[in-house]
Amino acid sequence: MTTRLTVPTDHPYDVVIGNGVHEELRGLIGYGRGVLRVAIIHAPAMREQAEQLRKPLVADSLDVHLIEVPDSEQAKTADVLSFCWKVLGELGFTRSDVIVGLGGGATTDLAGFVAASWLRGVRFVNVPTTVLGMVDAAVGGKTGINTPEGKNLVGAFHEPAGVLCDLDVLGSLPAAELRSGLAEIVKCGFIADPTILELIEAAPEAVSDATSPIVAELITKGIAVKARAVAGDLRETAGGAEIGREALNYGHTFGHAVERFEGYRIRHGEAISIGMVYVAEIAHRSGLIDDELLARHRSILTTLGLPTTYRPGIWEALSATMRVDKKTRGDQLRFVVLDGLASPVILAGPDESLIFDAYRAISE
Template identity: 55%
Template sequence: MNDTPTRIQVAGTAGTAPYEVLVGHQLLGELPALIGRGSHPSSTTAPSGGAARRSGVQRVAVLHPEALSATGEAVRADLAEQGYEAIAIQLPNAEEAKSAEVAAYCWSVLGQTHFTRSDVIVGIGGGATTDLAGFVAATWLRGVRWIAVPTTVLAMVDAAVGGKTGINTAEGKNLVGAFHPPAGVLCDLACLATLPVNDYVSGLAEIIKAGFIADPVILDLIEADPQAARTPEGPHTAELIERSIRVKAEVVSQDLKESGLREILNYGHTLAHAIEKNERYSWRHGAAVSVGMVFAAELGRLAGRLDDATADRHRAVLSSVGLPLTYKGDQWPRLLDTMKVDKKSRGDRLRFIVLDGLAKPTVLEGPDPALLVAAYGEVAK
């Protein structure tokens, strides 16, 4: 096994600093270099009601889900041994972490520990954890540095890269958030060894998405051995993850705030987010994205934009790794209402990312309602 991590550069844009995404094994040793050492006043006097900070010592808040409490505590203890004032903040598991109440709890802890702009947040976990950690970092003192340590396929190839942070509300997913890129991302592939198979396969949806919108080699690798793609022990695991990250890195390096090009990363997501909300976030994100991509492919085909072979390829690739292709037929009215408040909508005009061909994403704006109904009919069960 090659011990040298792959380093993928994400360029700074819109006034943000560039950063690296590291992919490899045993990467936690890279944390101190990313955290750095902040300068603080040489005083050991505690502010009113708080604990004293040792002179020149930096604070680090390690945010982790309950399911990774042992990992979070181990990272906190290791940072403490290296001289940081490290605290651990435990979050609810999965999408339950992405709420205003959980964010407020984190703000309270940061306030009580007198977290300053020189201090750093570390988010360890899946996509929900990195979304929440980034949002807390973006909003505390109007922005502090943070580092993402994604532990799932989904978080590595999507949530942790690109600086999109956010929480969910009763009205929809990720409607409240901020663009706040991390100072670095550590994708330790060893974390995937204990990931449940359904969670691992869910992450493949985002990898397959990257294949359809930008890098068809991803599709070729999966089609060559779909069963091997379903496991972290597969021969192409590192390459699939690295290729997907490179797709996202290239896009967000050109368009951080989704003013144009970055919209292509939402391929399949408009319907997916509506499904997730309809299921009260009990569906895995990748499962919803899989159905969303089939819908987008059918929409593109019916609109005369996408050829039959590429549209059919969606079903073949997604089903080959065990991802779903259909959703409840009677839920269309509710899904449509939710999609109308999607972030990509403009006024009352729905916008969908579709393909003009393999790796040729484009925007379909204000499609005929009958076209939407017909496309949904192709995924309804």
Template identity: 55%
Template sequence: MSEPTVVRVEGEQPYDVVIGHRLLDRLPALLGGGVRRVLVVHPRALRATGDAVREDLAASGYEAVTAEVPDGEEAKVAQVASFCWQVLGQAGFTRSDAVVGVGGGAVTDLAGFVAATWLRGVKVVHVPTTLLGMVDAAVGGKTGINTTEGKNLVGAFHPPAGVLADLSALETLPQFDLRAGMAEVVKCGFIADPGILSLVEQQPDEAVRWDSPVLAELVERSVSVKAAVVGEDLTETGLREVLNYGHTFGHAIELVERFTWRHGAAVSVGMVYAAELGRLAGHLPEKVVDRHRSILAGLGLPIAYRGDRWSALYDGMRKDKKTRGDLLRFVVLDGSGRPTRLEGPDPALLQAAYVEVSDS
């Protein structure tokens, strides 16, 4: 395997995202000096991985403990965060100690939130084990948990001390989860780097093979897109909103489906919805909308949603974090690599876009 690639995320608290294979020996360097105790947060499905990380840390001289949490979005609730705080308290964690999140986006969101809130903020390093986690959730400093009212409504901005994107972890990732993660990769292509789209179109099979150079390049390009955005706008006061392309409708699907849909699958439909909304609002030519459908469907991702849920979806979108008062805000495109905002669109326009993505 080639040498790892390092993408630097700038800002007030700069950090490195290390991308490559077999990277766990680099974890102590990202934790830095002064750390004595480390909490390894991992999902139930990755118990062996979590134990291996704990053992490696113990062999390096750390007092390492684990907190096993539920799989998927079930981990992102207040009760699980409270459990992690309890572990930290019982183990005597101080402000100079650290949390390591090992798992997919749900775990890194949770671990980051726990680190952000323990003693008003301790160090966190993410070890994402899914493609979604590597290109999106673990990078950028957004942390959060869900409530019954919506996704990520409780959270904090808390940049990690570093991210280890170990591509070897993708070897055992179920194929659909890998493909679902590609939705965030494609998103980066449409908002900032059309070269991503060309790579996926030209080599679709290599794009979803865990050990291919094409996938490695796609991860590097996607992380670079996100790093450039969050380095300028950590707290989403302006530019960072473009990273939410497809997410307003996608998050509404997740809420309506009680988080049983994969995030990437929901965002895939959400991007097609945003493309149709942009077309209907006069921003986007039809050929770019068609390109959305072609690329996403070619990756085996859904591009339509059931046609009898408009009321619930509209209510879900009104609860989105980007909403200001009663003003709904969407990221749409003026063309590939040219995101813009659409504020307060007519509800009839929103419903018309929904009809375009309905499968019935």
């Protein structure tokens, strides 16, 4: 069965989810609307899949080029970005041409920023190949690269023309990558859709199979949560009583600090898992959530084989990184926390002793 979700922003686009849906790419790139060239940006492991995407497009008389970039976060650098610009320039890429990002979240983040920055914005389509890429990076129009100072500090909001989630590719997904993606789905459960948590708690064994119907349902639910958040606050500018898109950053302030400290050798979902437990500790110590909801964070993440603790003795380094997080305003730290299940809020400027105590509570 194929599911089509529309992200209803100012420039609506479809997210197509199902098995064997690669034939949908032709429509998403806008074939017949002046497209002459297509550049497929992919990591080395996706070379075969890139060729599979390329062949039918070439049969449609399109000029299709493959641009191979490094794996994972190593792709999200200024040097790799510059390399992609060079290739596009040599190809004579115009504003009517299309970029396709094929791979995990790092690849689609990079491909989106290449598209956003080339000629001040060209059309692009994301074809995520991991659970994490499908439910997080591919949808929402956030594109960017990392710098030595932090993750995703340079980028642009640039919405895709469409997103293609072919569930067939998940059959070869390593177990650790599946768990990493599930962390982002769990996040969606805590901030917006508790039925996600109930599905996982009812059938944890089935969730460990990337090809199971439950995983397909969880992916669809996670994408739906993100689509709703993005539609209401594309550029993350909601204010007042509305948290808007910032809710999607639940666990990310601390999680990004962990990723940077580990040199991005830890998977994104693993870091976000730790980050969610950390902010749950902050919310609990602030009187916003009860013992049961705090314990539920640890329980469900542990059931999935995700980490819920982190190394002690490095608070100063983590704190310094959090202070250049995108959600920080001036010198004031801001955390997305819960004041109840599916009720995210911003906690601005919490007491330093409180956030340090939360760190100690998750330290091994």
